[in-house]
Amino acid sequence: MHIDERSDEPIYQQIYRQIHDGVETGAYPPGSRLPSIRGLADDVGCSRNTVEAAYRMLVAEGYVASRPGSGYVACDLALVSPSAPERPVMLGEPAPCARYDFTYGDLEPGTFPAAAWRALTDDVLLSVEGVGCDAYNDPAGEPELRAEVAWRLTTQRGIDCTPDQVIIQGGTCSGVRNLLALFDPRDVVAMEDPGYGGVRAAVERARFAVAPCRVGDDYAHFLDDLDASGARLAYVTPSSQFPTCQVMPAALRARLLEWARDRDAFILEDDYCRDFRYRERALPPLATMDRDGRVAYMGTFSKSLSPALRMNYLMLPPTLLERWRAVFEGAYAEVPWLNQAVLGQFMHDGWDRHLRRIQVRNRRKYEALTGALREEMGDRVDVLENGTGLHLLVRVRDGRTEEELIEAARAGGVAVYGTKRYWARASAAPAGCVLVGFSAIAEEDIAPGVRALTAAWFGE
Template sequence: MIDLMPRLDETSGEALYMQLYRYIRDEIAAGRIPANVRLPSIRTLSAYLGVSRSPVALAYEQLLAEGYVNSRPRSGLYAAELDTSASLEVQTEAAAERSAVSPSPKRAYHASQDEPFRYDFGYGSVDIASFPLAKWRRLMNRCLLPENSRLLLYGDLQGEPELRAEIAAYLHHMRGVRCQPEQIVVGAGTYHSLDLLFQLLREDVACIASEEAVNDGVKALFGQFRFDCRPLRLESDGICLEELQASGAQAVYVTPSHQFPYGMTLSAGKRLKLLQWAKERRAYIVENDYDGEFRYSGRPIPSLQSLDDDGRVIYVGTFSRALTPAFRLSYLVLPPALLARFRSRRHSYDQLASPIFQMTQQLFMQSGDFGRHVRKMRSVYHKKRDALLHAVRDAFPAGVEMIGADSGLHLLLRVRGDKNEAELVRAAAREGVGVYPASAYRLRPESDEAPTVLLGFGGLSETDIREGVRHLARACMENGIFSK
């Protein structure tokens, strides 16, 4: 395995994953990464660069799709052997790009080690130990019987009909979503679903408003589709509606049940006003309900889509948090107008979600095992959330604040002091603790908030959560980030 030293520029208009993709592509094409050399794992490289795993995963997926790397089962990604003429062509293209763009400075937020953190509070991990592997394997074996050989083909462009029926029933029961199976489009992960959605929207939408902090993959998609993106200030009960009214946007992106990453919930009053805005402007609301199953206090919050009587809300969901991101199963619920557009023309994708995984998920839901698994995981994550809250209260002084702890698989830790986020992240890394700056998710860089880091807890045991927080507090005290 080799070390990679890309120069990533957060201030560039180009998405981080595209910068990383171009760097690795050029290194392979130039022979600086020799053929058959293993690339660092997604986890290792994201920790080393101080970025989330999403840009690394997207860059690797692009390299794999274009044949610059090969995947070896249970081993990783390896640089491919390239045709000499192809390598020369890419080097020439890369040289032209370098002459047009000035060199980028190094990222400020990079880990101090290239090995995985002992305590990684990165967002996106789930409790793999609790996954019902035996049940899933048994159901998948049914999918591989000769009578199901059709699953070895591409599958339905919109997703397998039987799975869409199960999703529609599940969403109505769990999230109040009102839809028919025919409105659902199955995707291969949230970014794939959003990419498809933005293709459908781009002839209607020149300007999209958005919460001022979003997942980095969503940020990359905004740039890829070149929307005029208007960030909306976040208040204690969600987006600032006055800024939305003044934005001139034809669509808005929100995470109303659990804002990512700040964790607030869009209030009932703002929900109704947001729907009224969409109705009057004939605008669309993109509702990303990425972890709506996991709420730990108060009553479950129905989806925004459940209140929509005018076909203005597009609902986006995923099975990645409830199951595992490895299966790459997500879904869109399209309003009638966008569904008609989807069906009336060919878009740039075949169905990328595996028909085998789709049928396995369908059987898992049909048997009732999925519902039982979600209830079990809600309890598991509730205990982990509590362990994290107690650990922070025990290890840190009163000068820290925990934000967004009522639901989901992460919270934010805000530390009041003279240091900045970069110093906090680096100090934690030296103690073997991976924490991630909240500012990286902001659409506009300026912010006067105290250093704030994201702590994801889904993939850590309760013991590791407590130990990780203890090491984090020690790093903060030893580096003067706060003092008891």
């Protein structure tokens, strides 16, 4: 290594540059050992801090790695994905580089109200000098945020509750896992079949047995399955069943509540897309019909605000609230104080306007998508949707499998997603049914995306 002490370039920068170039050019082949910090510092005649600073940059940028027992080694740049963090693929198969990506879950860039969040973070940290950050926070959530949520549940969703009953949680799966801590580990959890895989995985990670209850044929077998399950908790999505977009009929809702009362069981109602309704008024939440304190109600901020802020809430009926307090007495919070303080303030100040903006945008996307599907595909497909939420199902009835449809779409530059995974037995899943989401795609890409999909599937 050549170090020029008279150069304007700082020494750490010279070290950085030479190793960087060496890795880039292959002078240091992947896996080859680099000089140790101490050795290089002695060699160059500089402090170890100087060498450390250079190595730190190299490690942070992925040129160099520290390997146990080998010191520093050169990385294989072919494996370095520039600035692409290893993101979990939530829906599975399609390559993420499709021209038109009808993924579900992620939101359209710009959804998050970054400017408001910055301003409110400033306010919160200035107003109390961040004092909330210096102490452990309440594991049930910050009172202001709980009051804002309770207020909206009461006035906008007809669910009578107090702020006490609202528990702030770190996302749907965390909420489910913590709720399960209130049950006996031998209890069975009934789940809709097909149903939301994220929750099923969380239930299984918590080692509870899952009893699938069929929602097909208009829920014809649901109650029989539920009765036979012996479950003490049933996880349901009555306003828009995931993934089939069915609405649970009113009569079944009443029977479900009776089941819970008669069996001393509880219901977890996941009302994940209540914020987004595009047609007639939906049925009110199951929780509004609950006279026996059997329904725990769960809502999310992941679709209206940000999936990466990791906040949602549970509203617990009195019996479960009492169990919660016993089980989580002295536990630590899972949701950071600062995020709750800012969201509480945002719900107080700007939430309604923000939500309307997102609602309007999603309604336009919903109309663009259903309109384009009708126009381009007509009766060659069945579209399953109920005027809510952020996805629908498209079923092609010509005998092709979902894998064939996904692959054909992919070849045409379009990403759509499989649904078989949501069935407890994949063989029970209807053939040729794919999930088409519209939370992340831009409105102007929807019509061309559907045209590309039509061409890919039907050769037009």
